Amino acid sequence: MASTTLGDVLPSGGRIFTSIPDFFFIPEFVSGGLVWMLVASTDLFPSPNPVGWVMFVSVFCFVVTTVWFFIFLCGANQGSIWPSLDVGYHFVAVVFYLSAAVELAYITFQLGQLGQFVALSGFLKIYRLEIAAVVMSFVATLLYFLHTIFSAIRWKRS
Numbered sequence: 001m002a003s004t005t006l007g008d009v010l011p012s013g014g015r016i017f018t019s020i021p022d023f024f025f026i027p028e029f030v031s032g033g034l035v036w037m038l039v040a041s042t043d044l045f046p047s048p049n050p051v052g053w054v055m056f057v058s059v060f061c062f063v064v065t066t067v068w069f070f071i072f073l074c075g076a077n078q079g080s081i082w083p084s085l086d087v088g089y090h091f092v093a094v095v096f097y098l099s100a101a102v103e104l105a106y107i108t109f110q111l112g113q114l115g116q117f118v119a120l121s122g123f124l125k126i127y128r129l130e131i132a133a134v135v136m137s138f139v140a141t142l143l144y145f146l147h148t149i150f151s152a153i154r155w156k157r158s
Contacts, residue, residue, distance in 0.1 A: 010077045010086070016072045024144075024146060024147040025068075027143050028061075028140065028144060029062070029066070029069075032058055032065065033058075033062055034136045035100075036059060038133035039104070041129055042133070050103065050107065051107065054100040057099070058137075060096070068086075086154075087148060093144040093148075094141060094144045101140075104130070104133055104134050105134045107130070108131060108133075111126075112127060
């Protein structure tokens with residue numbers, strides 16, 4: 001049986017596009033960026049609308065995933081702590097995105113209930129943007145969850 005050296009545990013350079021957990025970087029960028037753009041493009045009504053947490057999560061995860069991607073791309077991830085940091089960050093991202101997705105779904109549900117009674121111009125457009133943001137936030141949660149599972153498997157092998 002061949003032994004796995006530490007350099008083989010985490011890919012670097014162009015190999016991150018072909019390894020299974022790191023393959024999820026690009027879809028995470030796309031779905032997280034879409035959540036960010038969709039939530040930012042909706043109007044806030046005068047009532048309290050707690051989308052600040054959703055915006056924080058989407059911007060935070062987008063920025064940290066970008067930094068994480070470039071660390072992997074440059075090959076600065078070859079220390080012994082990096083597999084556990086990879087699992088840890090993606091687990092935090094799953095928890096953050098799940099909480100943001102549930103909150104956004106609840107807000108969108110309340111907005112839909114309000115829309116049955118109030119006929120505002122452009123309400124349907126805002127409601128559809130909110131629904132798209134909810135769907136993309138759950139997609140981002142799923143992608144980060146899959147990345148966490150495969151990173152944990154890789155960490156267990158190291």
